[in-house]
Amino acid sequence: MRKFFQQLILGGFCLAIGAGTTFAENIVIKGSTTVLPIAQVTLEAYMKANPGAKISLSGGGSGEGIKALIDGSTDIANSSREIKRAEVELAKSKGVEPKEIAVAIDAIVPIVNPKNRVKDLTIDQLSQIYQGKITNWKEVGGDDLQIVVISRDSSSGTFEAWGEMVLNKAKVTPKAQMQASNGAIVQAISKNRYAIGYIGIGYINKTVKPLTVNGVAASAKTALSKEFPVSRFLYMYTNGEPKGETAKFIKFILSSAGQNLVAKEGFVPLPADKKGKK
Amino acid sequence: MNEKILHSAMNMKWRYFKQKLFFGAVRLSALVITVALLGILAYILANGFRAITWEFLTQPPTDSMTKGGIMPAIVGTLYLTVGAILVALPLGVVSAIFLTEYAKQGALIRIIRIGVNCLAGVPSVVFGLFGLGFFVVFLKFGSSILAGALTLGILILPTIIGAAEEALKAVPQTFREASLALGVSKWNTIFRIVLPSALPGILTGAILGVGRAAGETAPIMFTAAAFFTAVLPKSIFDEVMALPYHIYVLATAGTHIEETRPLQYGTVLVLIALVLGIDLIAIIMRSMLRRNKRW
Amino acid sequence: MKNRKHSFTKHTKEIAIRDLFGFFAFLSVLLLGLILVFLFREGLPLFKQISVADFLFGTAWYPTYDPPEYGIWPLIVGSLAVTFFACIIAVPLGLLSAVYIAEIAPAGIKEILKSIIELLAGLPSVVLGFFGMVIVGPWLQETFDLPTGLNIMNAAVMLAIMAIPTISSISEDALYAVPREFKEASYALGATKYETIIRVIIPAALSGVSTAVILGMARAIGETMVVLMVAGGAAAIPEGIFDAVRPMTASIAAEMGEAPFRSGHYHALFATGIVLFLITLAFNLIADYISNRFRETGSGTL
Numbered sequence: 004m005r006k007f008f009q010q011l012i013l014g015g016f017c018l019a020i021g022a023g024t025t026f027a028e029n030i031v032i033k034g035s036t037t038v039l040p041i042a043q044v045t046l047e048a049y050m051k052a053n054p055g056a057k058i059s060l061s062g063g064g065s066g067e068g069i070k071a072l073i074d075g076s077t078d079i080a081n082s083s084r085e086i087k088r089a090e091v092e093l094a095k096s097k098g099v100e101p102k103e104i105a106v107a108i109d110a111i112v113p114i115v116n117p118k119n120r121v122k123d124l125t126i127d128q129l130s131q132i133y134q135g136k137i138t139n140w141k142e143v144g145g146d147d148l149q150i151v152v153i154s155r156d157s158s159s160g161t162f163e164a165w166g167e168m169v170l171n172k173a174k175v176t177p178k179a180q181m182q183a184s185n186g187a188i189v190q191a192i193s194k195n196r197y198a199i200g201y202i203g204i205g206y207i208n209k210t211v212k213p214l215t216v217n218g219v220a221a222s223a224k225t226a227l228s229k230e231f232p233v234s235r236f237l238y239m240y241t242n243g244e245p246k247g248e249t250a251k252f253i254k255f256i257l258s259s260a261g262q263n264l265v266a267k268e269g270f271v272p273l274p275a276d277k278k279g280k281k
Numbered sequence: 282m283n284e285k286i287l288h289s290a291m292n293m294k295w296r297y298f299k300q301k302l303f304f305g306a307v308r309l310s311a312l313v314i315t316v317a318l319l320g321i322l323a324y325i326l327a328n329g330f331r332a333i334t335w336e337f338l339t340q341p342p343t344d345s346m347t348k349g350g351i352m353p354a355i356v357g358t359l360y361l362t363v364g365a366i367l368v369a370l371p372l373g374v375v376s377a378i379f380l381t382e383y384a385k386q387g388a389l390i391r392i393i394r395i396g397v398n399c400l401a402g403v404p405s406v407v408f409g410l411f412g413l414g415f416f417v418v419f420l421k422f423g424s425s426i427l428a429g430a431l432t433l434g435i436l437i438l439p440t441i442i443g444a445a446e447e448a449l450k451a452v453p454q455t456f457r458e459a460s461l462a463l464g465v466s467k468w469n470t471i472f473r474i475v476l477p478s479a480l481p482g483i484l485t486g487a488i489l490g491v492g493r494a495a496g497e498t499a500p501i502m503f504t505a506a507a508f509f510t511a512v513l514p515k516s517i518f519d520e521v522m523a524l525p526y527h528i529y530v531l532a533t534a535g536t537h538i539e540e541t542r543p544l545q546y547g548t549v550l551v552l553i554a555l556v557l558g559i560d561l562i563a564i565i566m567r568s569m570l571r572r573n574k575r576w
Numbered sequence: 577m578k579n580r581k582h583s584f585t586k587h588t589k590e591i592a593i594r595d596l597f598g599f600f601a602f603l604s605v606l607l608l609g610l611i612l613v614f615l616f617r618e619g620l621p622l623f624k625q626i627s628v629a630d631f632l633f634g635t636a637w638y639p640t641y642d643p644p645e646y647g648i649w650p651l652i653v654g655s656l657a658v659t660f661f662a663c664i665i666a667v668p669l670g671l672l673s674a675v676y677i678a679e680i681a682p683a684g685i686k687e688i689l690k691s692i693i694e695l696l697a698g699l700p701s702v703v704l705g706f707f708g709m710v711i712v713g714p715w716l717q718e719t720f721d722l723p724t725g726l727n728i729m730n731a732a733v734m735l736a737i738m739a740i741p742t743i744s745s746i747s748e749d750a751l752y753a754v755p756r757e758f759k760e761a762s763y764a765l766g767a768t769k770y771e772t773i774i775r776v777i778i779p780a781a782l783s784g785v786s787t788a789v790i791l792g793m794a795r796a797i798g799e800t801m802v803v804l805m806v807a808g809g810a811a812a813i814p815e816g817i818f819d820a821v822r823p824m825t826a827s828i829a830a831e832m833g834e835a836p837f838r839s840g841h842y843h844a845l846f847a848t849g850i851v852l853f854l855i856t857l858a859f860n861l862i863a864d865y866i867s868n869r870f871r872e873t874g875s876g877t878l
Binding site: 063064065066067069070073074089090093149151156157158163172174176177178179180181182183191194195197198 | 636637638639640641642650714717723724725726808809810811812820822830831833834835836837839
């Protein structure tokens, strides 16, 4: 009995001592699920080259990443949209100076189930579908089936970017089903022949069918040239100029080795002149 | 006269028929519940056991989670539940001792009981909100094992209090009376006589609490869990991966959802094995206790 | 002399221990109060921007738009809808299985069934959410040719699985508590077992059974992971049982991470938490009240 308590207290003590150890040199990354695969694949490579580095990664959406940066709970905020003015002000009021670093280029591609006959949609049609004004596939050249609108939820930078570039800030229909990530949308669309969704170009795989927008297919070329209308930069935000381990990591992402990994994941590497900080 | 007997005989038949129907429905519902549990377990087992290899249990995930194992999540869950029990067990046992041994009937004890009951009814996501607002931000612990364990500890506190109270109440009054009659002080009676007898029951409750803490997701979503940590946590201020959160992110927010499906099943299997294993141990312990009680 | 001093310090020690323990026991109440304080502290500022009525009954939940709209009525309806349908499934199953265990089952089966129900209670909610998302969802979609398999029906089934153990075990306790004399009197009057159960035992245990149902409902409405993964995520008022909804718990869990600290959205989520907390609190208090006030008549009253 006594021994039990002794061991309990000792254990608690050890835990407390462990708490006293300083937090090791650690990079915390949070944010966009679009940027997540880039962050993951580059951090794996970076850690192979630098065995001492400790990086922890989370998703949650661009909104979460930026919020974490403002709250001071992350070193790097992944974001698939630009930081909003209100967020910048909030950050400054907390002593945080967000520094924007473009790391890749992305295209947001509308996708449907492979069984869907539709191949192309105009921006206007996409906008009407997402506002809930067009509700049946036959209105856009498909079969007589109800359109199930699938969207990212509001913490997503992809959601914001889609809202700006396609919907022109109009409200998405409340009937839209919200998914938490690009991966979840792919999953939902691949199983549902009624559905339409949108994902970052890096997430396209064989289980879904990408649509062309205004007749233009999404590719690295059309995203860079902006021919594909729904293309955007992907960012990492830091508090002020990145320092220490964080700076080294970001330098790696922007290097040609890092950008090769970006391309491997299906995204568009930055063109030589745009590389680095904006 | 014969008519009357015939009538009441037919009436009996109808009444027994109704009984048969009812009993059938009753048995059917028991069957449905059993099938539900076994069905879920069987499905997960069938789809998941292929993923269970030594590598799966001891290696971290690689290649964007499509290969490798879930070791960091297992370790993280371990840290979080141990932390939660370290918080809840002492607090819960002390509270239970007070409620059963020291408190007089009255307003105080009623308020405490209402408080414990309400705490038991708080939804897990509200605990998560509280943990985020209080431990992570207000106390500045950040997203960490510490914040997560504290949040989980509060979550299972009512469970521990309930089980400890039951265990303490089950100790026969004669034990206490004999001890006090011998001149032992109240505290020593409790500490040396009552508590040791109640210890197995308390332990059972603690085990059930551990099972509950291991399976919860919402409280740790914003207080401790990360999608991917490169190395194992070195201090209680680090984030961790955790089994339930891992299942959630792999299935909804991962980068290669379809490809990681077998791993998801495997993780689910590991979590179920852990939690149900823990629960089974507690159930067996409890029935052994009941059988062994000599008084 | 020495003895008196010795017993004084001993007595002080006793009192000190009692008060210390009492303080720790009171901590539960303090924690509850702290949770309340925090919820209100972070949630009430919302009502500088929007009235309580607009918040509760507004039908548009667009927290990230400019200007944001914070109407949670669709979320409340979503919570109520999945809870209601979950109870339709869980109450009969839970109650009937409790009757089976308490009255009809032979001893061996009784133990096994109780263990099964307890194991069912131990299933983590994320596992049920996973199962619902990956297996029940596609099955529903194919069998009924639905636009989506993630909807009220799916959530109701999985929530029922979570609520059944609560309803069953509390009902079972209530049924056990019915004094034997009641049953014996009923049999003596010539009633069949079925009639005894339906007309004597269950009515006698009614307060316990209603407590069980209410607590089961509280469990269902407070559940997060299952509805997050399975209810569909559409913040709209449902029109049918196969529509997708977004219960309050799912909304909080999904959006909490991204709402910047102390922004309007953040306050709105905490305010939703307040609503949720108050609803479950009401359920728990009602259940407590019923079980205390209408305690089943014991043999002492005979």
